[in-house]
Every structure is written in structure tokens, then in C-alpha cells.
Amino acid sequence: MRLQQRAWRFRRKTRFIHYDKLQPYTHYVISVSAVNIYQGHEYQGKGIDEELQTYPEAPEAYQGHEYQGKGIDEELQTYPEAPEAVQDLNADCTSEQNVIILRWKPPLRTYGIIQGYNIAIVGKKKQMPDLHRTVNVGAGLSCLKGSCSFELHKVKAEYSYVITVRAKNKDMSEFGAVKEIAEKCLVPAGVPPKPKKNLVIESDAPRSASLDNHHQITFGFWNDTFSDLGGDIIDYEVLLSQDVNIDSRTRCSTCGKVHIHGFISCYIASPEYWNPFRSNSSNDAMNCVRDDGFVRCTLGVVKHCSTYDRCNGPLKSGTTYRMVLRAYTAAGFEDTEPISFVTA
Numbered sequence: 001m002r003l004q005q006r007a008w009r010f011r012r013k014t015r016f017i018h019y020d021k022l023q024p025y026t027h028y029v030i031s032v033s034a035v036n037i038y039q040g041h042e043y044q045g046k047g048i049d050e051e052l053q054t055y056p057e058a059p060e061a062y063q064g065h066e067y068q069g070k071g072i073d074e075e076l077q078t079y080p081e082a083p084e085a086v087q088d089l090n091a092d093c094t095s096e097q098n099v100i101i102l103r104w105k106p107p108l109r110t111y112g113i114i115q116g117y118n119i120a121i122v123g124k125k126k127q128m129p130d131l132h133r134t135v136n137v138g139a140g141l142s143c144l145k146g147s148c149s150f151e152l153h154k155v156k157a158e159y160s161y162v163i164t165v166r167a168k169n170k171d172m173s174e175f176g177a178v179k180e181i182a183e184k185c186l187v188p189a190g191v192p193p194k195p196k197k198n199l200v201i202e203s204d205a206p207r208s209a210s211l212d213n214h215h216q217i218t219f220g221f222w223n224d225t226f227s228d229l230g231g232d233i234i235d236y237e238v239l240l241s242q243d244v245n246i247d248s249r250t251r252c253s254t255c256g257k258v259h260i261h262g263f264i265s266c267y268i269a270s271p272e273y274w275n276p277f278r279s280n281s282s283n284d285a286m287n288c289v290r291d292d293g294f295v296r297c298t299l300g301v302v303k304h305c306s307t308y309d310r311c312n313g314p315l316k317s318g319t320t321y322r323m324v325l326r327a328y329t330a331a332g333f334e335d336t337e338p339i340s341f342v343t344a
Contacts (some may be wrong), residue, residue, distance in 0.1 A: 024081040024111035025169075080112030083167040083176035086148075091163055091181050097190035098229055100152040104165055106143065107176060112169030114139045119150060123159035124183070131156060136168075157231040158330075161185040189231035191332035197225045199325055201341045202296065215315045215343040216300040219323065223277045223293045226327040226334060235273050237326040238286070238312075239335075240299070241266035246322050246338050255313035256305040264319065269299060269312045285312050299323075315343045 022028070035042050084107040092101040100121070106114055116138045123131030135152065142148045155161070162182050166175040202218040226233055239252055242264045252266035269286075276288040276295045286297040298312075305311030315321065322338040 022078050024078050025113075026078050028076050028078070030076065080169045080172055082172060082174050083107040083110045083112065083114065083169055085177035085179040086117070086165050086167055087179075089163075089165055089179045089181060091161075091185045093161070093185040093187050098153065098155050098157060098187065100155050100161065100163070100185060100187065101149065102152070102163065102165065103147070103149045104179070105147060106139075107167050110167070110169065112172060114143075115168050115170040115172075117142060117148070117150075118164075118166045118168060118175050119152070120164045121152065121155070121185075122162045123156060124162065125159045128159075131159060154229060155187050156229055157187045157189045159187055161187065189330040190229075192226040192228075192230045192233065192327050192329055192334040194334065195225050195325075195327075195336045196227060197222055199225075199323065199336055199339045201323075201339060215317060216298050217315065217321075217341055217343070218296055218298050220294055220296040221325055221336075223295070225325070225336065228329075230331060231329040233275070233327050233329060235275050235328045236270065237268055237274065237328075237333075238270040238297075238299070239266055239324040239326060240264070240269050240321050242319065242321060244322060244338075246324055248333070248335055254305070254308060255311040256307040256309070259305075259313065259316065260307075264316060264321070268310050271310055271312075317343055319343050 086107055087105040089102070089104040092103075095101060102119065116136055119135045119137065121131075121133050123133075133152070133155075135150075137150055139148075142150045160183055162180065163185055164178050164180045166178055168175050200220045202220060239246060239250070241250070241252075243250070243266060246266055250266045252268050255267045255269060258265050258267045271285050274284075274286070276284060276286065276290065276297060284297075285301060286299075287301050288295050288297040300315040301312045303314060305313035320340060320342050322340050324338050325336045326333050327335075
């Protein structure tokens with residue numbers, strides 16, 4: 001950048017010159033030279049001796065011309081300032097489960113050396129408190145050949161995220177201008193992660209006279225057995241079987257159908273759309289009792305089951321059962337590890 005040339009006339013005074021509107025964090029070279037005036041003409045040189053009427057020295061002929069000597073060169077460096085906003089910020093919120101992929105370009109005018117970037121996301125969902133998350137990343141880790149990217153993992157599903165990115169210069173405490181993506185990044189539901197806790201088999205429940213010798217088993221689980229990272233846990237299912245290989249690929253029938261046979265294959269003991277943590281889960285066929293974030297339920301409550309309907313029917317005496325708890329989100333399901341119990 002070339003500064004405008006300026007000239008002043010003064011005699012034996014200290015002169016201060018002020019340049020404004022310089023670019024931040026820019027190297028400038030300033031050249032200063034002196035010009036003398038004699039008989040209406042300007043000449044560069046050492047000066048004028050009025051008594052001897054000598055002419056000032058000049059490198060070339062002077063008549064009718066102005067000459068400038070070598071002068072003095074001075075270097076200066078302006079301080080950095082906060083950079084402008086990043087360019088072309090966009091977010092991919094759907095390609096990978098619970099991941100937001102951000103891409104952007106550095107600011108057009110950096111006003112310094114970009115040291116890193118501040119990424120902030122705010123998740124919004126109706127009737128839920130906002131989720132806040134902030135990450136600082138170095139420019140060397142996120143940018144290559146003029147393009148930058150960063151992946152945010154374990155982002156909670158079914159939230160709409162407001163995303164901001166700001167650049168930060170070296171030797172600066174403040175961040176640059178904000179670039180925002182507002183209310184456009186909706187992370188879709190995914191299947192629940194693997195459960196963090198196991199089912200609890202508590203004991204044989206007390207026998208009921210109305211159930212004769214049919215056994216009941218009490219089990220329990222916490223409301224955070226499955227994380228809601230993939231979205232709200234909508235429903236649960238309780239699967240029972242004698243089969244040691246029960247897993248997500250097992251096809252399950254009804255209690256009434258499987259108990260006709262000697263070997264009890266997989267059946268679903270819980271009602272449809274069952275969630276004992278809902279506030280309106282009254283008249284529960286699983287006889288569940290909630291205690292804060294823990295729920296206790298009973299297997300084998302119903303004495304007679306139809307062939308076609310789901311039913312929490314009686315358990316067979318002297319039988320080893322394997323039980324699985326299955327949790328559903330809007331996108332799919334995940335199972336606990338099978339747990340075994342034996343009826344008396």
C-alpha cells in the first residue's frame with residue numbers, strides 16, 4: 001500500500017505527522033527528505049548560505065525544477081486487530097448420526113495471523129432447556145489450503161442448533177466478527193447407543209392366591225439405562241425366551257402362542273407402546289412402581305393370555321428364562337445384554 005505524499009513548510013520547528021486509516025498488522029516504510037526554497041524555486045540540498053549567495057547543493061541542474069535527495073527511511077509495524085467474519089460457513093447435520101460437520105473459509109481480511117477459531121452451538125427444543133457447547137480449535141488443526149472444517153461429535157439428536165464461528169488472531173484476547181447459522185441445523189433421530197446400565201433381577205415376587213403356583217419375577221431398570229443421545233426414548237419392550245441366542249435378529253411372538261409348546265421361544269411380555277416412566281402410565285399390565293428414576297416391574301402378572309395379543313402371562317416353573325429390555329427412538333431400537341433368571 002502506498003501512502004499519500006505530503007509536504008510542509010516550516011522553520012526550525014519539531015514537526016509531528018499523523019497518518020490515520022492505516023491497515024492493521026501491516027509493514028510500512030516511511031521516507032523523509034528535505035527541500036529548500038530559493039528565489040521562488042524549491043531545491044533539495046543541505047541549505048542556503050544567504051551571505052555568500054551560494055546556491056544549495058543539488059544532484060542535478062536546478063532551474064525550474066524540484067529535486068529530492070536520498071532522505072531517511074523508517075520502518076513501522078501496526079498492531080493486529082480482531083479479524084473479520086469467516087466466509088462461506090455451512091453445516092452438514094444429517095450425514096452421520098449425532099455429528100455436525102462444519103466447513104468455512106478464513107476471513108477475507110484477517111488483520112493479523114489467525115491462531116484459531118471459536119465454535120459455539122446452542123441446541124433448542126420445545127419444552128427443554130437449551131444445550132450449550134463451545135469448542136476452540138487451532139487453525140493448524142482445522143484449516144488446509146484456504147479451507148477449514150471441523151466435526152462435532154456426540155451432538156444430541158432432535159435438537160435444532162444455532163451455530164457460530166469466530167476467528168482469533170495471535171496476540172489478541174478478543175475474537176473476531178461472528179458468522180452464524182441460525183435455526184437451520186436439525187440433527188435427526190438415531191438409534192439409542194449401547195445401554196450404560198444393566199437390568200436388575202430382584203427376586204421371586206410373593207405368590208398370589210389367585211395365581212395358584214404360577215411364579216412371578218420382579219425386575220427393575222433406571223430411566224437412563226439408555227442414553228437419549230439418539231433422541232427421546234419413546235417406548236420399551238420386554239422380551240423373554242428360553243433361547244440362549246436371543247438378540248436383535250430374533251423374531252418374537254406372543255405369550256399365548258409360545259407357551260403351547262414345551263420349549264418357550266421369544267415372546268413380548270410388555271404391552272404395545274409401553275413406557276413406565278410416562279406420567280400417564282396407569283393400569284400398567286407390568287405392575288410397575290416408580291421410585292424417582294428407577295422403576296420396578298413384575299413378570300407373570302396375567303393368569304390367562306389370548307393367543308394373538310401381547311400378554312404378561314404366567315411364567316413356567318423350573319425354567320431358565322433369558323430377558324432383554326429393548327428401547328425405541330423414532331429411528332430404531334437397541335437392546336440390553338440378555339440376563340438370565342430361573343423360576344422355582
